[in-house]
Amino acid sequence: MSQERSSWLIKDEATLTELVTLMNLSADETTVMQELQEAARVAAPEMTKAFYERLFAHEATAEYLRDVSMDRLHGMVQEWFSELFCGQYDADYARRRMTIGQIHVKIGLPVRYPLAMLDVVMPFGESVAATYANPALATQAFRKVLSLDVAIFNQAYEDNQLKHLAELVGGERLARRLLTGT
Template structure:
């Protein structure tokens, strides 16, 4: 699934409820929310640095990671949430795989982000309960979609590792495996 990012984007949206209406809402509220996201990023990294297991992955990179994180946070409220976005998020997940970041760190980190975004949304729209609920639902949908796409990188990596183990154990060449897979693809 990972090579077809349009399909992956639609798949992730179907699980998280990121509808065109919610996408439009995120872009609409972005004008009010984006100026406040630097504080979310600062809080996020402060929390991560307080977790010893997470801090090990951040050494000497916090300032550059904050810049990347803030750009992504702004993108959450800018769109579009299409195959290009899915491909970028898949690559972010792939970077996490390459630095051997445990997959649960992504879910935990997204929870920390969502917790802070909830506070921000309630501060901004709390006087209008209906609007606040709609924005919170849209934020949950886009961050859920993002997490789902990033986690696909871990699954793709796991499959590649399993294939490498199989090839090593069986003594089969990659070419022979590819030819066999192609022969049975349509059956």
């Protein structure tokens, strides 16, 4: 594949603002999320409990949690869940979520694990959405915001891989071409 893609030219900060634009959250959707934040805070401890039960039940993921403060992590994942419902999805929000992705890159965690954890996060978010007067709108809003988070998390991994491959082969375009496998 030799064709250049315009998405290849979108980098760093611009990737974040692009993703926020792509999700196209309406004012109604952001309002719903904000109105649900208190319910999300209430659900967060239970979500976090299920989250770490899942990770501790699997040796390859439990290994990452041995030498860290679980009290701190419980608090941070609760905060992460509540912040999904903050109602303001701008570049600052995207940057905060990107930093979380980068922290996971740095500990050498394969991206399949955070992605697989959506199986735990999704039903808790949907239960929160179901308490809203218009559950269909709330569910739609929650799914958009969670998808945004997944895209940003994944972007942290891709940025890192591309950066290192580009350094190795002497340029990002060549690195991108190599990654297409052609």
